[in-house]
Amino acid sequence: MENQRFSYDNKIVRLFMHATIIWGIVGVLVGLLIALQLPFPAFNFELSFLTYGRVRPIHTNAIIFAFVGNAIFTGVYYSMQRLLKTRMFSDALGRFHFWGWQLIIVAAAITLALGYTMSKEYAELEWPIDLAIAIVWVAFGINITGTMIKRRTKHIYVAIWFYIATWTAIALLHVVNSIEIPVSLFKSYPVYAGVQDAVVQWWYGHNAVAFFLTTPFLGLMYYFLPKAANRPVYSYKLSIIHFWSLIFLYMWAGPHHLLYQALPDWAQTLGVVFSIMLIAPSWGGMINGLLTLRGVWDKVREEPILKFFVVAVTAYGMATFEGPMLSLKNVNAISHFTDWTPAHTHIGGMGWNGLLTFGMLYWLVPRMYGVKIFSKKLANTHFWIATIGMLFWAIPMYWAGVTQSLMWKEFNEDGMLAYPNFLETVIQIVPMYITRVVGGSLYVVGFLMMMYNLYKTMAIGNFIGDEETSAPALHVESEKRAAGESVHGWLERKPVQFTIWAVIAVAIGGAVEIIPMITVKSNIPTIETVTPYSPLELQGRDIYIREGCYNCHSQQVRPFRSEVERYGDYSKAGEFVYDFPFQWGSKRTGPDLARTGDMNSKMYKSAAWHYNHMLDPSSTSPGSLMPSYPWLYDTKIDNNSLERKIEVMQFLGVPYPEGFAQEAIGNLQTQAEQVAKEIPGAKADTEIIALIAYMHKVGSGISPKK
């Protein structure tokens, strides 16, 4: 067979690599800012666009989609060409993918800062950006599929299986979770409400972790780890088993984010058991990585790249054991809503994604620039400082999570909550919040060291934009399975069939959980007294969403004595049928707000209290960490799209009377006057009035006001 000459495109890899580094440092710095805001609310600067509720989604999106996303594309574009012995299918599609993705990131940062958000975690972006993501993702899909088709290798390697699973699953998750009806250019409502929205969102949220943070990185590991160690992969068979079991089982585990919440028991159980069954498939990746290093552990001592990989893979192993443990209901009852969750996610994010990315970059830059790394010693220092920083970050958060949870649940000898004031449990963990800032700072310092080291390396080297190479052409195989060829071996040379099977594997779990939630009525028993939001309350709710209140406040009382005692009756599925989107939250940096409208609840506060509280939280709650919201007091409620909002709600099935959209403004003004009357000095047309009206509606459905 004749050798064909061609070149690898390193320029696209370099573009994604620069983006990884730049967005990475932005992402960790924004993380540092929000870590500072928790113990020191002054760092919110009383500016809407710098307030925690808006900045926290910028941090999560920047890390997940900008830093990790670009790292994935860097590694995929580099490894795929080499694993398939071909240039990428289309240089132009690659550029479109690159610039499209960066534009989406910029648009995301700006819109999130301005408060345009769907409030669904890691899917906050509004509908025009959702559309753009879909288009860019399709371009990426065409490019990788085209590359597989024009490949010069017979089989596709395990790394690429993981890239295929990543592409198909993310496409599915993004489309299903982003079905929304636009109200205006930057506002839309999801088609799912309450429990349904929660199930769809956490199916998405959990599997964004699975298919954006896990499977692509397993793919990268399968390429860069054996390359860096110069060792064969330990077990091909294990690759097959853990790949298929992982992608099939992952999709079922979403409901573990909703344990003890207003979700049917059967769905919760599926969330528990599929999480437990995920331990071995997840560990399959870890042990295949670690066993690949057997015999070269002495090299690990010398080589910072391998150190990064080993700790990354170990962090992956820890996080994927911890995840299933947190999915057991009795553990989740302690961990959920506390800082244990961010501790868990940061072992994954800083450890697995961060360190693997760093190792990959230290490997790539010298190769693409044809030189040795500028300073191996500095890379080693980066490794240690990042690892120590991660521990300084996570350990205090584990500590804080358990401490606070035990305080929430403690009763005194009189049978009363030992810490009835939520704030007492917050003040207790402030020292841990400060320690976390130290850990985060160390991680940032390490990142800066890497930037210096890599750019120095680039400066001394010469970039090889088109890497000349050659490989024999692929001779056409028969469609049918050859004698002695295993089924999987056959599938590995049929990328399109492979993709179809991957789609089937990932589609089942979500379908079994989501479809009954939408079609079977008994899953969400009706509560007659639950009524739709009034126009003012709806506007208030949209302000609550805009300010990202859900980042610190849940709206979900779990059926525990300690929660019912503190917050009021536990949450029922039927209460949320008009909640587009749901606002259950996932973290209680402040108290739960599910019963702020229920006068039988201790969470009920007067309008005047809310008015003073949100202007200066420490006036009513000394020591509070909550930011203040002065702009709500002079911004007028925007009623331009109110009519359309009501119409969209009606379209989604909310039973407003016919013609209500036209009466909405009048209705809103009347209610606003009533609310404002209760508060000395309040202006009826300001946003704070709408927010207070919403607070007095939340959770009132189970015991309607007389």
Next chain:
Amino acid sequence: MSDDVKYEQGKVIEGHEFDGIQELDNPPPPWIMYLFYLTVLFSIGYWIYYHMTDAGPLQEDEFKQEMAIVAKAEAKRVADAPPVSTTASTDPADIVAGKELYTGKACFACHGMNGEGNAIGPNLTDNFSIHGCDFTNTIKVIKNGVPAKGMTPYKDQMNQKQTEQLASYVLSLVGSNPANAKDAQGIECK
């Protein structure tokens, strides 16, 4: 390395070479397979326990069980707590304890540091009251609150003795004439 002894080095699979990466034909370590089977068995058992028999309580039953135990303790708590006194205490120890509770429960957030009242709650130092002047009524308001007006019930946060101490402290403030006192609300006390 001990790993080498434990996991026999497999053979390189022929034809599996991707950009220099080879794969070995090692079987997966047996323990990971057993671990997987174990988790599958656990899952089947879990489903049977909670959904196919009455053995495992689902979350509402679990809640009822927890509250049933509490109900017994609750009955005891109520029985244990007859009023200690029907009149305000003037014992300095009680007044000091009451003052600590006034701060500890953040009463000042709505009634001011010295009971002078603010934009949220009424003045406690004048000779007027919205819900009754005497000790018994003060106790009642602290315990049950006035939810519609924003006064939170505190019956689940303080025992009888503490409630009486707080009420005694609050009544001791009457006539103290603090700065920035809020205008009188309610009816004049006799």
